[in-house]
Amino acid sequence: MAQAAGDLAAHQTDDEKKESIKAALPFLEAKxxxxxxxxxxxxxxxxxxxxxxTLYHHYYGLADSSYLGLTRxxxxxGAEDPFLKLGMVVTPGRNTVLWTAMGLMASFPGxxxxxxLGKASGTYDEGYTPAYQNHASNKSTGVIEDMSAGIAIRxxxxxxxxxxxxxxxxxSSPLSIWKAQPRMFAWEYLPYEMEEPxxxxxxxxxxxGEKAGRAAWNKRAFQGVDFSITDMPGGLSGYVLYGSxxxxxxxxxxxxxxxxxxxxxxxxxxxVETGIGDSYRKxxxxxxxxxxxxxxxxxxxxxxxxxxxxxxxSGSANGYVFNNKFDIGLLNSEWDNxxxxxxxxxxxxxxxxxxxxxxxxxxxVGEGFWIDPKxxxxxxxxxxxxxxxxxxxxxxxxxxxxxxxIDNAAYGTKSLKRSGASAFSKxxxxxxxxxxxxxxxxxxxxxxDFSDIATYLQVKYSSKVDATVDFLxxxxxxxxxxxxxxxxxxxxxxGSNLLGAGKFLGAEASPYSRNMIATGIEVKPNLPWYGHLxxxxxxxxxxxxxxxxxxxxxxxxxxxxxxxxxxxxxxWGVGKIDETYDFNNHQGEVDKKNSLAKHPIARxxxxxxxxxxxxxEVLSPTSGGLRGDNASxxxxxxxxxxxxxxIFNHFSKSSVVDMNRDLAQIWDDxxxxxxxxxxxxxxxRIVDGNDTSFYTYDTTTGNLDxxxxxxxxxxxxxxxxxxxxxASGFVPVTKKSSFDLSLDWALDISKYIGxxxxxxxxxxxxxxxxxxxxxxxAVSDENEDVLLMSHYLRSEPTIALTKxxxxxxxxxxxxxxSNHGWVVDNETVSSGGKSxxxxxxxxxxxxxxxxxxLGIGFDWDAMKxxxxxxxxxxxxxxxAMVPDLRYKNHSVAFELKSFF
Numbered sequence: 001m002a003q004a005a006g007d008l009a010a011h012q013t014d015d016e017k018k019e020s021i022k023a024a025l026p027f028l029e030a031k032x033x034x035x036x037x038x039x040x041x042x043x044x045x046x047x048x049x050x051x052x053x054t055l056y057h058h059y060y061g062l063a064d065s066s067y068l069g070l071t072r073x074x075x076x077x078g079a080e081d082p083f084l085k086l087g088m089v090v091t092p093g094r095n096t097v098l099w100t101a102m103g104l105m106a107s108f109p110g111x112x113x114x115x116x117l118g119k120a121s122g123t124y125d126e127g128y129t130p131a132y133q134n135h136a137s138n139k140s141t142g143v144i145e146d147m148s149a150g151i152a153i154r155x156x157x158x159x160x161x162x163x164x165x166x167x168x169x170x171x172s173s174p175l176s177i178w179k180a181q182p183r184m185f186a187w188e189y190l191p192y193e194m195e196e197p198x199x200x201x202x203x204x205x206x207x208x209g210e211k212a213g214r215a216a217w218n219k220r221a222f223q224g225v226d227f228s229i230t231d232m233p234g235g236l237s238g239y240v241l242y243g244s245x246x247x248x249x250x251x252x253x254x255x256x257x258x259x260x261x262x263x264x265x266x267x268x269x270x271x272v273e274t275g276i277g278d279s280y281r282k283x284x285x286x287x288x289x290x291x292x293x294x295x296x297x298x299x300x301x302x303x304x305x306x307x308x309x310x311x312x313x314s315g316s317a318n319g320y321v322f323n324n325k326f327d328i329g330l331l332n333s334e335w336d337n338x339x340x341x342x343x344x345x346x347x348x349x350x351x352x353x354x355x356x357x358x359x360x361x362x363x364x365v366g367e368g369f370w371i372d373p374k375x376x377x378x379x380x381x382x383x384x385x386x387x388x389x390x391x392x393x394x395x396x397x398x399x400x401x402x403x404x405x406i407d408n409a410a411y412g413t414k415s416l417k418r419s420g421a422s423a424f425s426k427x428x429x430x431x432x433x434x435x436x437x438x439x440x441x442x443x444x445x446x447x448x449d450f451s452d453i454a455t456y457l458q459v460k461y462s463s464k465v466d467a468t469v470d471f472l473x474x475x476x477x478x479x480x481x482x483x484x485x486x487x488x489x490x491x492x493x494x495g496s497n498l499l500g501a502g503k504f505l506g507a508e509a510s511p512y513s514r515n516m517i518a519t520g521i522e523v524k525p526n527l528p529w530y531g532h533l534x535x536x537x538x539x540x541x542x543x544x545x546x547x548x549x550x551x552x553x554x555x556x557x558x559x560x561x562x563x564x565x566x567x568x569x570x571x572w573g574v575g576k577i578d579e580t581y582d583f584n585n586h587q588g589e590v591d592k593k594n595s596l597a598k599h600p601i602a603r604x605x606x607x608x609x610x611x612x613x614x615x616x617e618v619l620s621p622t623s624g625g626l627r628g629d630n631a632s633x634x635x636x637x638x639x640x641x642x643x644x645x646x647i648f649n650h651f652s653k654s655s656v657v658d659m660n661r662d663l664a665q666i667w668d669d670x671x672x673x674x675x676x677x678x679x680x681x682x683x684x685r686i687v688d689g690n691d692t693s694f695y696t697y698d699t700t701t702g703n704l705d706x707x708x709x710x711x712x713x714x715x716x717x718x719x720x721x722x723x724x725x726x727a728s729g730f731v732p733v734t735k736k737s738s739f740d741l742s743l744d745w746a747l748d749i750s751k752y753i754g755x756x757x758x759x760x761x762x763x764x765x766x767x768x769x770x771x772x773x774x775x776x777x778a779v780s781d782e783n784e785d786v787l788l789m790s791h792y793l794r795s796e797p798t799i800a801l802t803k804x805x806x807x808x809x810x811x812x813x814x815x816x817x818s819n820h821g822w823v824v825d826n827e828t829v830s831s832g833g834k835s836x837x838x839x840x841x842x843x844x845x846x847x848x849x850x851x852x853x854l855g856i857g858f859d860w861d862a863m864k865x866x867x868x869x870x871x872x873x874x875x876x877x878x879x880a881m882v883p884d885l886r887y888k889n890h891s892v893a894f895e896l897k898s899f900f
Contacts, residue, residue, distance in 0.1 A: 044088060044089070044090050045088070045089045045090075045091075046086070046087065046088050046089075047086075047087045047088075047089070047899075047900065048084065048085050048086040048087055048899070048900050049084070049085040049195075049897070049898065049899050049900075050083065050084045050085075050896075050897070050898050050900075051083065051895060051896065051897045051898075052083070052894075052895065052896045053893070053894070053895045054075070054893065054894045054895075055075070055563055055564070055891065055892070055893045056074070056075045056891065056892045056893075057071075057073070057074055057560075057563075057564040057889060057890070057891040057892075058072070058073045058889065058890045058891075059071070059072045059073070059564075059887050059888065059889050060072075060887075060888050060889070060890075061876075061886070061887060061888040062886070062887055063883045063884050063886060065883075065884050066883075066884050066885075066886070066887065067577075067599055067600045067884065068887050071564050071565055074564065083103075083104055084103065084104040085101065085102070085103045085104075086101065086102055086103075086104075087099060087100070087101040088100050088101075095153060095154040095155065096151070096152070096153050096154075097151070097152045098149075098150070098151045098152075099149065099150055099151075100148070100149040100150075101147070101148050101149070101165075102147040102148075103147065147165050147166045147167075148163065148164060148165025148166055148167055148168065149163075149164050149165055150162055150163040150164060150165075157232070157233065158229050158230065158231050158232040158233075159229070159230045159231045160227070160228070160229055161226075161227070161228045161229075161230075162225070162226070162227050163225070163226040163227075163228075164224075164225050164226075165223070166223045167221050167222075167223070168221070168222045168223070168224065168225075168226040168241070168243065169219035169220065169221060169222075170219055170220055170222060170226060170239070170241055170285075171219045171220060172285065172287045172299070172301045172377075172379075173287075173299060173301050173377050173379040173393045173395075174379075174391075174393050174456050174483060174484050174485075175301075175375070175377045175379075175393045175394070175395030175454050175455075175456060175480055175483045175484075175485065176285070176287075176301035176302075176303055176375055176377045176393075176395065176480060176482065176483060177220050177285060177301070177303070177482045177483070178220070178482070178483055178484040179219045179220065184555075184764075185205075185764075185794065185796060186201070186202060186205040186206055186796055186798070186808065187796055187808060187810050187855065187857065187871070188559065188631075189857075189859065189869050189871075189895065193897070195865070195899045197803075197804075197861060198804060198805075198806055198859045198860065198861050198867065199758070199800065199803050199804070199806075201859065202758060202760070202798060202800070202806055202859075206531075206746050206760050206762060206796065206798060207530050207531055207532065207746060207748060207758075207760065208532055209524075209531075209532035209534055209744060209746060220245060220482050221245065221246065222241060222243045222244065222245045222283070223243050223244050223245075224241065224242050224243015224244060224282075224283075225241070225242050225243060226239060226240075226241045226243070227239060227240050227241075228240075234290065235290050235291030235292075235297075236288070236289070236290050237288075237289045237290075238286065238287050238288040238289060239286065239287050240284075240285075240286045241283070241284070241285045241286070242282065242283070242284050243282065243283060244279055244281060244282055244283060245283055245481070245482060248481030248482065248487060249371070249481070249487065249488075250621060251486075251488045251490055251505065251621045251622065252487070252488055252621065253609050253620070253621060253622075253657050253659070254369070254370070254371055254657060255621065256280075256281075256311060256314070256321055256322065256325065256370055280307060280308050280310060280311040280314060281305055281306070281307045281308070281311075281372075282305070282306045282307075282308075283303065283304070283305050283306075283481075283482075284303065284304045284306065285301070285302070285303040285304075285482075286301075286302055286303075287299055287300065287301045287302075288300050292382075293382075295382045295383045295384075296380065296381075296382035297380070297381055297382065298378070298379065298380045299378070299379045299380075300376075300377075300378055301375070301376070301377045301378075301379070302375070302376050302377075303373075303374070303375040303480075303482070304372070304374050304375075305372040305373050305374070305481065306372060307370045307372055307402065309404065309439060309442070311370060312368070312404060312406065312436055312437070312439065313436035314436075320433060320434065320435070320436055322368055322436070323366075323368075323433070323434045323435075323436065324433070325368060325657070326366055326367065326368035326369075326655075326657065327366065327611075327655040327656075327667075327669045328365055328366035328368065328406050328427075328434050328437070329365055329366060329416065329426065329427045329428060329434040330344065330365070330366070330416065330424055330427075330669075330672055331344060331345075331366055331655070331656070331667055331669065332344060332345055332364075332366045332367040333362045333363075333364055333365050333366055333408070333416060334362060334363045334364040334405070335353050335356060335360065335362050335363065336363055337352075337353075337356060341363070342356075346665055346674065347664075347665040347674040350673065350674050353418075354418075354422050356418050357418065358418050358419070358420065358421075359417055359418060359419075360417060360418040361408065361415050361416070361417045362408045362415070362416040362417060363408060363440070364405040364406055364407060364408055364440045364441075365406050365407075365408045365411070365415075365416045365427060365434075365437060366405070366406050367403060367404065367405045367406070368403075368404055368406075369401050369402055369403045369404065370401070370402055370404075371399050371400065371401050371402075371479075372399070372400045372401075372402065373397055373398070373399050373400075373479040373480065373481055373487070374397065374398045374399075374400065375395060375396070375397050375479075375480045375481075375483070376395065376396045376397075377393055377394060377395035377396070377480075378393070378394050379391070379392060379393040379394075380392050387461055387462050387463055388459065388460070388461055388462075389459075389460045389462075390457070390458065390459045390460070391456075391457070391458045392455075392456070392457045392458075393455065393456045393457075394453070394454075394455045395453065395454045395455070395456075395478070395480060395483070396451065396452075396453050396454075397451065397452055397453075397454075397477075397478050397479045397480050398450060398451045399445075399450040399477070399479050400444055400445060400450075401444065401445040401450075402442060402443075402444050402445075403442070403443050403444070403445070404439055404441075404442050405439070405440040405441045405442075406437040406438070406439065406440060407437055407438045407439065407440035408437075408440075409438075410437040410438035411427060411435075411437060414427060415427075424672060426672075450477055450479075451477070452474075452475030452476060452477035452478040452479070452514075453473075453475050453478065454472070454473060454474035454475060454478045454480070454483075454485055454514075455472070455473050456470075456471070456472045456473075457470070457471045457472075458470050458471075463526075464525065464526055465523060465524070465525045465526065466523070466524045466525075466526060467521065467522070467523050467524075468521065468522045468524075469519070469520070469521050470518070470519065470520045470521075470538070471518070471519045472485070472512050472516065472517065472518040472519075473516075473517050473518075473543070474512060474513070474514045474515065474516050474517075474543075475514065475515070475543065476514060476515040476543060476544050476546075477514070478514045478515075479514065483510075484510045484511060484512060485510065485512045485513060485514055485516075486505055486510045486512065486513040486514065487513075487514060488505075488513060488514070489513070489514070489515060489546050489547055489549065490505060490513065490549050490550070490551050490622065490636075491513070491542070491546065491548070491549065491550050491551075491736055491738070491770060492504075492505060492513075492550065492551050492552060492738070492770070493552060493738045493740065493768035493769060493770050493788060493790055494511070494518070494520075494538050494539065494540045494738040494739060494740040494768060495511075495536070495538060495740030495742060495766060495768055496552060496553055496555065496740075496768050496790065497510060497511060497553070504551065504553040504627075504629060504632045504633075504634040505551060505634070512540070515542050515543050515544055515546050516540050516541070516542060516543065517540070517541050517542075517543055518538065518539070518540040518541070519538065519539060520536065520537065520538025520539070520740070521536070521537055521538070522534060522535070522536045523535045523536075529747060529748065530747075530748035530758075531745070531746045531747035531748055531760070532744070532745070532746055533744070533745050534742075534743070534744040534745075535742075535743055535744075536740065536741070536742045536744070537739075537740070537741050537742075538739070538740045539737060539738070539739045539740075539776055540737060540738045540739075541735070541736070541737040541774055542735050542736050542737070544735065545733050545734055545735045546733065546734075546735070546736065547606070547728050547729075547731045547732070547733055548638055548639055548731060548732040548733065548734055548736070548787070549605060549606050549622045549636065549638055549731060550636065550637060550638070550639065550770055550787060550788055551634050551635065551636040551637075552634065552635055552636075552788060552790065552816055553632055553633065553634050554632075554633045554634075554635070554814070554851060554877075555792060555814060556792070556794070556812045556813070556814040556851045556852075556853050556875070557633075557814075557851050557853055557875045557877060557889075558631075558632050558633030558634070559631045559632065559633070560873065560875060560889065560891055561628070561633045562577075562628045562629070562631065562632065562633050563891075563893075564889070564891070565577055565628060576600075576602070576623075576625045576626060576627055577600070577626050577627065577628040577633075600625060600626050600884065600885060601823055601882050601884050601885065602623070602624045602625030602626070602823065603624045603625070603635070603637040603821040603822060603823055603845055603847065604623075604624045604637065604638060604640070604646070604649070604650070604821075604822045604823065604824070604842070605620070605622050605623045605624030605625070605636045605637050605638050606620060606622040606623060606624075606638055606649065606729055606731045607620060607623050607624070607649055607650055607653055608620070608649050608652045608653055608654070608659065608661055608729030608730060608731070609621075609622075609623075609653070609654070609655070609656075609657065609659075609729065610623065610653050610654075610655065611653070611654070611655045611669050611670065622636060623636070624636050624637045624638070635816075635847075637818070637820075637821050637847070638731055638732065639732070639787045639788075639818060639820030639821075640732065640820060640822055641732060641784075641820065642732070643686055643695060643704070643706075644704050644720070644722045644730075645730045645731070645732055646686075646822055646842055647681055647684050647686075647695060647704075647842070648661075648663060648681070648722075648724065648726070648730040649729060649730035649731060650824075650842075651663060651666070651677040651680050651681060652666055652677065652726070652729060652730055653666075654666050654667045654668070654669070655667065655669045659726075659727065659728055659729045659731075660725075660726070660727050660729075661725065661726045661729050661730060662724065662725045663676070663677045663678045663681075663724035663725070664676050664677075664678055664724060678697050678699055678724055679697075679699070681695065681696060681697035681704070682696050682697070683695075683696055683710045684696070684840075684841045684842070685825055685840045685841030685842075686841055686842055686843075687825055687841070687842070687843040687844065688843075688844045689844065693706050693707065693708055693717060694706070694707050694708075694709060694710050694841075695707075695841075696712075697722075697724070698719075701719070701721075702721060702722070702724075703719045703720055703721050703722065704719070704720050704722045705718070705719045706718040706719070706720075734772050734773075735772070735773065736770060736771065736772060736773075736787065737770075737771055737773065737774050737775060738768065738769060738770045738771070739767075739768070739769050739771075739775070739776060739777055739778070740766065740767070740768050741766070741767050741777065742764070742765065742766035742767075743763070743764070743765045743766075744764050745762065745763050745764075746760055746761070746762040746763075747760065747761055747762075748760050749761055757799070757800035757801065757802065757803065758798065758799070758800040758806070759798070759799050759800070760796075760797065760798040760799075761795075761797055762795050762796045762797065762798070763793075763794075763795050764792070764793070764794045764795070765791075765792065765793050765794075766790075766791075766792040767789075767790065767791055767792075768788075768789070768790040768792070769781075769786060769788060769789045769790070770786075770787045770788040770789075771783075771785050771786050771787060772785040772787060773785060781817045781818055781819055782819075784819070786818075786819075787818060787820060788816065788817070788818045788847070789815075789816070789817050789818070790814070790815060790816050790817075791813075791814070791815045792812075792813075792814045792815075793812065793813045793814075794810075794811070794812040794813075795809075795810075795811045795812070796808060796809060796810055796811075797809040797811075804860060804861035804862075805858065805859075805860045805861070806858065806859045806860075807856065807857070807858050808856070808857045808858065808859065809855065809856055809857075810853055810854065810855035810856070810857070810873065811853070811854060812851070812852070812853040813850070813851065813852055813853075814849075814850075814851040815849065815850050815851070816847055816848075816849045817846070817847055817848050817849070818846060818847040819846045820846070820847075821844070821845045821846050821847045821881070822842050822843065822844055822845055823842065823843055823845040823882070824839065824841075824842060824843075825839075825840050825841045825842050825843040826838060826839055826840060827840050845881040845882060846880075846881060847881075848879065848880035848881060849877065849878065849879050849880075849885075850877075850878045850880075851875065851876070851877050851878075852875060852876045853873060853874070853875040854873070854874050854875070855871060855872060855873035855874065855875075856871075856872055857869070857870055857871035857872065857873075858870050865898060865899040865900060866896075866897070866898040866899075867896075867897050867898075868894070868895075868896055868897075869894065869895045869896075869897070870892075870893070870894050870895075871891075871892070871893045871894075872890075872891070872892050873889075873890075873891050873893075874888070874889070874890055874891075875888070875889055875891075876888040876889070
């Protein structure tokens with residue numbers, strides 16, 4: 001629904017103000033009308049929006065083992081975006097406005113020939129139907145996203161607004177609640193575009209370079225109740241928000257992935273099918289602001305997250321989230337030994353509990369936890385003279401952890417107990433899952449142990465040359481889930497976390513993460529022609545050392561890949577794109593351990609968190625591989641520089657959330673005991689270019705021995721003393737920095753050639769890098785301290801054939817490179833007509849990707865308030881080291897959008 005004029009906006013550009021005014025027109029009209037009407041009711045007014053989106057795609061030039069064989073060719077009509085939005089506005093009096101809105105979805109999952117979905121045996125899952133290619137599980141129509149209502153009242157002392165429903169848009173300050181970054185390019189005409197003439201769309205996106213748009217709107221979305229007050233005496237204003245927001249901890253090991261909610265979205269679908277966020281975690285935010293003088297305004301922001309204990313029962317028979325996250329059922333269980341409580345947490349306690357009498361019943365069956373952040377911030381904005389403006393924000397966060405033990409008595413006759421010689425009974429049902437239990441006890445942490453601060457300052461100077469300088473400091477433990485500082489320790493190249501086709505890492509694109517100090521400058525001359533020129537440079541550095549978990553987006557073609565996989569992968573998730581029912585059941589053999597499924601070959605990330613169990617999958621949020629999210633594709637990896645870290649990280653894999661690892665005692669949730677995984681490090685093959693060697697851990701000497709072959713009589717190439725314990729899951733820990741240098745230019749050349757309409761030439765170039773230590777700029781990844789490099793070049797030449805019909809071109813190139821990538825080195829062994837994949841070791845696989853794109857599209861105001869949009873794009877992806885990750889594609893997309 002349109003945003004009211006009285007909505008709070010702590011910091012807006014001129015074009016954002018213009019956009020906000022446009023969106024507020026229904027309320028502004030009501031206010032104007034109230035000055036000329038009597039107090040009688042106005043007629044009911046209706047407004048709405050309808051859109052039809054189609055996509056056809058065709059991949060070719062694929063390797064036989066390419067994962068894209070699953071979606072080689074297809075046609076899709078509609079998606080998870082609203083097909084129809086309806087709104088109603090009522091003005092019962094001159095100072096009162098009421099409205100309601102809702103959106104309807106019509107999704108047709110499309111067609112993919114089932115010859116690409118067959119098992120190796122040539123048979124098909126009997127439960128398979130084309131409808132299940134759609135992650136919405138055959139939901140064809142539903143009320144989603146925009147179901148909301150509100151009332152605005154203007155009185156003499158103050159103005160009030162109450163908003164209720166699934167999509168309440170809000171912002172406060174950068175360190176409390178903040179909007180996403182603006183769009184980057186005009187090519188991505190996205191579902192939530194506001195109503196405006198095509199010429200104006202190009203005027204702002206290309207000519208002025210403002211690039212404002214609504215890929216995910218320009219504010220944070222919350223489901224709940226939002227009450228605001230403006231125009232109070234003394235220059236006071238404020239709001240109170242209570243509800244739920246999009247999940248904020250998707251990339252944390254401690255995060256609770258609420259893929260299913262309390263039931264309103266049904267067991268088989270994501271929560272966002274019918275709303276925003278998960279209803280186990282409520283958020284309370286409020287803001288109080290005061291105008292000190294015409295040039296100065298200050299504000300105080302405070303936010304809390306409250307998690308319901310009902311979260312322990314979340315999920316469905318296909319996987320109970322809380323139980324799976326913490327391996328409830330044996331790990332961390334507690335046993336009474338004549339008044340002494342034994343907690344099963346390591347090999348020693350495990351052996352002690354095994355000594356208990358057969359039939360001894362546990363008191364608790366495990367322990368899990370969740371975190372609730374609390375945020376405080378104070379902000380100020382104002383002007384110094386006519387040319388300088390500033391915005392400052394100081395934030396403070398605390399994290400409260402709630403630890404919950406699950407009661408064994410709740411399971412009755414199925415309770416956990418000592419069973420037989422050196423064994424325990426299993427609580428798991430026939431599907432291998434532990435049913436939710438009851439809470440035995442709850443304890444909370446001391447919040448002050450987890451406190452940290454952040455501060456942000458932006459200064460703008462306006463003259464013939466506009467300049468903007470930004471500075472940020474965020475502490476290592478600063479945790480503000482809705483701010484523009486990501487609450488995780490993942491590192492990425494500065495400037496690469498874009499909105500639209502390049503957004504990744506979090507529910508909204510964010511330029512920063514915690515444990516960071518950053519500064520940047522943008523220079524924009526006010527040129528005499530119709531166009532723009534922007535120069536940007538910025539650098540980030542970690543305040544303290546951090547784990548080397550690095551992620552990067554495919555900005556040029558990532559959106560297209562995710563769109564073509566929309567029928568198979570939930571675009572709202574942050575998991576790997578091959579973590580789906582179709583990937584696991586419609587390719588390769590039935591047994592996933594022996595599967596020949598065409599999964600993407602993943603460069604190794606942090607693999608220390610997870611499980612090998614087929615019955616319950618715990619998946620690391622920072623493991624390597626390709627991940628899809630709304631309008632983005634991301635790859636993650638760890639730049640391993642020591643062979644022992646590479647090997648030990650693999651063998652330290654466990655469902656224990658804590659990153660501390662001791663290879664002498666790794667919890668194996670499938671075997672239900674602690675294993676000495678040092679013994680598994682035996683003849684591990686390492687292929688590094690043309691060199692192949694084999695590594696074995698010697699438990700007698702504590703050394704990692706390297707040999708030229710598996711023959712133990714061969715001479716040692718090296719014998720290195722290594723530690724088999726780690727506080728980081730054997731992920732390298734360094735202090736890193738990243739830089740970003742970009743040029744953004746556009747010019748309307750029509751007047752130089754005598755053309756009557758717009759004719760734009762554009763060019764965007766950006767270089768990004770991640771390095772060890774502090775390096776302001778690097779141009780090559782040959783230096784060992786350069787962990788990741790990127791070059792991004794893009795042009796969108798545009799010509800207006802009329803004021804209502806624009807042709808848009810696209811030429812783009814993107815490259816990511818790193819010398820530090822590794823992949824698992826497997827061999828396929830055939831026996832008895834069945835193929836088995838056997839682990840042998842690891843192979844160096846440097847990142848060297850080249851993406852190309854060529855496209856042509858149009859945007860047409862077909863009639864008043866009706867527009868038609870089309871895009872054709874050819875693109876290719878080349879991975880120099882992994883043939884399975886090479887592809888070419890033709891894609892054609894159309895959208896018909898109307899406002900009424």
